[in-house]
Amino acid sequence: MNEKHYEVLVVGGGISGAALFFELAKYSDVNNICLLEKYEDLATLNSKGTSNSQTIHVGDIETNYTFDKAKITKRTAKMIEKFCLMYNLQDKIMFKHQKMALGVGEKEVEFITKRYEEFKEIFPYLELWDKETLREKEPLLVYADKERTKDRPEPIIAMGTDNEYTTVEYGEMTKELVKAAKEADPSKTTDVYFNTEVDEIEKIGDKFKVTTKNGTVYTADYVVVNAGAHSLYLAHKMGYGKHMGSLSMAGSFYITNDKYLNGKVYMVQNDKLPFAALHGDPDILCDGKTRFGPTALALLVLERYKGIFKSLGQCIKTMNIDGATFKIFWDLLKDSDIRNYVFKNFLFEIPGINKSLFVKDARKIVPSLSTADIEYAKGFGGVRPQVLDKKEQKLMLGEASINPGNGIIFNMTPSPGATSCLGNAERDIQVICNYLGKNFDHDQFLADFTDDK
Numbered sequence: 001m002n003e004k005h006y007e008v009l010v011v012g013g014g015i016s017g018a019a020l021f022f023e024l025a026k027y028s029d030v031n032n033i034c035l036l037e038k039y040e041d042l043a044t045l046n047s048k049g050t051s052n053s054q055t056i057h058v059g060d061i062e063t064n065y066t067f068d069k070a071k072i073t074k075r076t077a078k079m080i081e082k083f084c085l086m087y088n089l090q091d092k093i094m095f096k097h098q099k100m101a102l103g104v105g106e107k108e109v110e111f112i113t114k115r116y117e118e119f120k121e122i123f124p125y126l127e128l129w130d131k132e133t134l135r136e137k138e139p140l141l142v143y144a145d146k147e148r149t150k151d152r153p154e155p156i157i158a159m160g161t162d163n164e165y166t167t168v169e170y171g172e173m174t175k176e177l178v179k180a181a182k183e184a185d186p187s188k189t190t191d192v193y194f195n196t197e198v199d200e201i202e203k204i205g206d207k208f209k210v211t212t213k214n215g216t217v218y219t220a221d222y223v224v225v226n227a228g229a230h231s232l233y234l235a236h237k238m239g240y241g242k243h244m245g246s247l248s249m250a251g252s253f254y255i256t257n258d259k260y261l262n263g264k265v266y267m268v269q270n271d272k273l274p275f276a277a278l279h280g281d282p283d284i285l286c287d288g289k290t291r292f293g294p295t296a297l298a299l300l301v302l303e304r305y306k307g308i309f310k311s312l313g314q315c316i317k318t319m320n321i322d323g324a325t326f327k328i329f330w331d332l333l334k335d336s337d338i339r340n341y342v343f344k345n346f347l348f349e350i351p352g353i354n355k356s357l358f359v360k361d362a363r364k365i366v367p368s369l370s371t372a373d374i375e376y377a378k379g380f381g382g383v384r385p386q387v388l389d390k391k392e393q394k395l396m397l398g399e400a401s402i403n404p405g406n407g408i409i410f411n412m413t414p415s416p417g418a419t420s421c422l423g424n425a426e427r428d429i430q431v432i433c434n435y436l437g438k439n440f441d442h443d444q445f446l447a448d449f450t451d452d453k
């Protein structure tokens, strides 16, 4: 039997796994690390550039973030920017766009104005843009018709900025993180294995035995499972996280036939809805054409486009359905706003009627948008593994982590998981180094990646 031993073994070659791999290689004295990825390359699922909205979620224009959450995301978002600057990746995989949160109608105008006053404490660069400023910066938000003869009837206002890094090709960043890890210290072992699907993880004595589908066996002192939607599946297989279930929320996009927006336009969140409001973004992989979305559709798969059929069974197991699951769904669906939202998002996927329904929602951003202007973005989008907390009987909205304290961690990473990859790895590397009696050069990490004093 072929058996290789590592101090730390990371499962999953998306951006979360790559970020941890990088930090271990560059900022710790762990000498022997490996990354196992089940597909043929890095970042083929949610971290791929076409799967997500390519946004650095800082918290300044995301109206679904509270003041406290915005403070946290600001710190971790900065790490993305600092990594890209450190490796000279600006204007290659990281870009600046104008960005804003748009309020439409009296109530939202009031909301944005108040929010601006509150949030400029955290984000001093934010500006409040009235209709005339928006006419200059993002004209299609202002006009009701394509000929630009009349304005939309509702009042509008936005809080935004035009000199910040906003956009990253997270698939490329995943590859850059792994490259940087391999180059950080050539005396270290930093192995990456592709086409290596982890099937089983067992704790034997003080080590973990990791068996893969292709029959290879690895052992490790510490294991971190950063397998996206599959993390909870692997945790359940080991008997961990049984009080959690996973709800796969697929997100799709619609793309315009030309460049419609100059920058990112986010909308005001309806507090009752569990997923972020629709937004418009220039797609850096499609010549800046505007991508609207994402939608939110519950699907019985752990991944889209690739291992759909295999992941169907895994998804049903990972949902971990019981009375508590039904109670969570019932509590969500008894609210008519949520019910209508779920139904509408289902219809957004049905060919024939989807475009005309979706365009109605997207017109809140660009009032003159017509069905002829957009196409369903085939092959785009991914799956957000939202965690159901069955003890609390509620849907958890952010990321979740299971750490039983015995040398293994499982991370579930819905949005904004790409933005927080280096911050999540910073949290995990401290736990790993404490457990293994290794050192993490936290001071150097903080100096390189944060503005913390």
Ligand SMILES: Cc1cc2nc3c(=O)[nH]c(=O)nc-3n(C[C@H](O)[C@H](O)[C@H](O)COP(=O)(O)OP(=O)(O)OC[C@H]3O[C@@H](n4cnc5c(N)ncnc54)[C@H](O)[C@@H]3O)c2cc1C
Pocket (backbone or CB within 6 Å): 011, 012, 013, 014, 015, 016, 017, 036, 037, 038, 039, 042, 043, 044, 045, 046, 047, 048, 051, 052, 053, 054, 055, 056, 057, 196, 197, 198, 199, 226, 227, 228, 229, 230, 250, 251, 252, 294, 381, 382, 383, 384, 413, 414, 415, 416, 417, 418, 419, 420
């Ligand atoms: C529609 C949508 C829009 C989003 N927009 C944004 C955004 O704008 N900004 C942002 O910050 N975040 C966004 N996100 C979230 C972000 O994409 C994810 O949080 C992030 O990509 C998660 O990275 P990951 O590495 O944890 O998971 P993934 O990218 O899913 O990677 C997991 C990896 O694990 C591998 N794997 C799975 N099982 C196994 C196994 N058994 N053995 C070995 N390998 C395995 C997979 O093949 C995969 O490569 C969005 C997500 C979606 C779906």
